[in-house]
Amino acid sequence: MxxxxxxxxxxxxxxxxxxxxxxxxxxxxxxxxxxxxxxxKKSIQGISQKMLIQHLNELLDCGVIEKTSHEGYxxxxxxxxxxxxxxxxxxxxxxxxxxxxxxxxxxxxDFLKDKGLL
Amino acid sequence: MxxxxxxxxxxxxxxxxxxxxxxxxxxxxxxxxxxxxxxxKKSIQGISQKMLIQHLNELLDCGVIEKTSHEGYxxxxxxxxxxxxxxxxxxxxxxxxxxxxxxxxxxxxDFLKDKGLL
DNA sequence: CAGCATCCGATCTGATACTG
DNA sequence: CAGTATCAGATCGGATGCTG
Numbered sequence: 721m722x723x724x725x726x727x728x729x730x731x732x733x734x735x736x737x738x739x740x741x742x743x744x745x746x747x748x749x750x751x752x753x754x755x756x757x758x759x760x761k762k763s764i765q766g767i768s769q770k771m772l773i774q775h776l777n778e779l780l781d782c783g784v785i786e787k788t789s790h791e792g793y794x795x796x797x798x799x800x801x802x803x804x805x806x807x808x809x810x811x812x813x814x815x816x817x818x819x820x821x822x823x824x825x826x827x828x829x830d831f832l833k834d835k836g837l838l
Numbered sequence: 839m840x841x842x843x844x845x846x847x848x849x850x851x852x853x854x855x856x857x858x859x860x861x862x863x864x865x866x867x868x869x870x871x872x873x874x875x876x877x878x879k880k881s882i883q884g885i886s887q888k889m890l891i892q893h894l895n896e897l898l899d900c901g902v903i904e905k906t907s908h909e910g911y912x913x914x915x916x917x918x919x920x921x922x923x924x925x926x927x928x929x930x931x932x933x934x935x936x937x938x939x940x941x942x943x944x945x946x947x948d949f950l951k952d953k954g955l956l
Numbered sequence: 957c958a959g960c961a962t963c964c965g966a967t968c969t970g971a972t973a974c975t976g
Numbered sequence: 977c978a979g980t981a982t983c984a985g986a987t988c989g990g991a992t993g994c995t996g
Contacts, residue, residue: 728883730937730955731930735862738933741989744853757958765846768990773959795957795996804943807936812849814929815856819848821925837848859969875978886970891979913976913977 723782737782737808740775742767744812747801750785751809754800784808841900855900855926858893860885862930865919868903869927872918902926 727733738744745764749755755763761772776799779785784805790796801809823832832838845851856862863882867873873881879890894917897903902923908914919927941950950956 727937729863729866729934729953730941730950731862731866731934732937733940734933734937735856738853739857744849745847748849769959770961770991771989774989777959789958793957793996795959797958804940807939811929811932811936814932815852816847816849818925818929819845819850819852822851822922823848825922832848835847887979888971888981889969892969895979907978911976911977913979915978 734808734811737779737784738812740778742771742775743779744815746772746775746779747784747805747809747812748816750799750801750805751812754788754798756796756798760799779805852926852929855897855902856930858896860889860893861897862933864890864893864897865902865923865927865930866934868917868919868923869930872906872916874914874916878917897923 723733723736727736738747742764745767746760749760749763757769757772757776760776761767761769764772776785776787780787782804783802785799786802787797787799790798820832820837823829829838841851841854845854856865860882863885864878867878867881875887875890875894878894879885879887882890894903894905898905900922901920903917904920905915905917908916938950938955941947947956
């Protein structure tokens with residue numbers, strides 16, 4: 721995926737960046753601090769390695785995250801949010817809050833409590 | 839599209855609602871007040887009627903918008919945000935702000951000025 | 957462990973034509 | 977004007993196997 725450069729509206733640009741199925745969750749995890757792919761995979765239920773790496777690469781392309789690679793075996797790589805990524809995370813964060821509010825309306829307190837979100 | 843009921847995280851739920859290509863723009867327009875499909879089509883550059891109606895139906899399914907239909911010819915229908923929709927719009931609104939900030943970093947003031955966003 | 961390539965089914969989107 | 981149906985092409989996502 722490449723970021724377009726002909727967005728007719730800033731909203732479209734942001735949307736494009738976080739539209740991928742796993743993007744918000746990846747950003748959510750990275751907002752807690754830098755993280756390796758394997759750790760991300762563990763913390764994001766259901767994501768495949770392929771999609772993880774692919775989405776990480778797309779986020780790299782958008783300048784939302786960066787990585788550092790420590791050479792040698794075993795390989796170690798860390799991904800982390802850039803300043804731009806921290807801005808995007810503001811949107812992700814609101815998405816989470818709004819989701820919690822909606823679940824509360826739907827009487828899903830139990831679910832939220834189980835997750836430690838309440 | 840049907841909303842799932844097995845989200846493992848509130849973030850996923852919100853994301854699912856606004857993931858469609860035109861959803862944020864539709865919500866953006868509706869946030870200004872109730873609006874007919876034809877007016878929406880005019881204000882959202884590039885959207886086809888099919889995608890507009892389809893996305894409107896999906897937003898209806900999610901309880902994010904509602905509509906009123908005035909019977910008779912010519913047909914008139916108005917869509918508007920529900921309370922839930924107004925909450926979701928908070929996220930959309932931040933996406934817009936973040937997009938503007940990113941465009942400013944990218945030296946696209948001219949574009950933003952043309953759009954009256956600066 | 958991190959990352960890439962391939963194959964394939966699922967999903968999404970757009971164009972067009974049609975109905976009440 | 978609002979809404980539906982159909983079809984084709986594009987994109988996305990998941991499974992698997994391979995590389996350094």
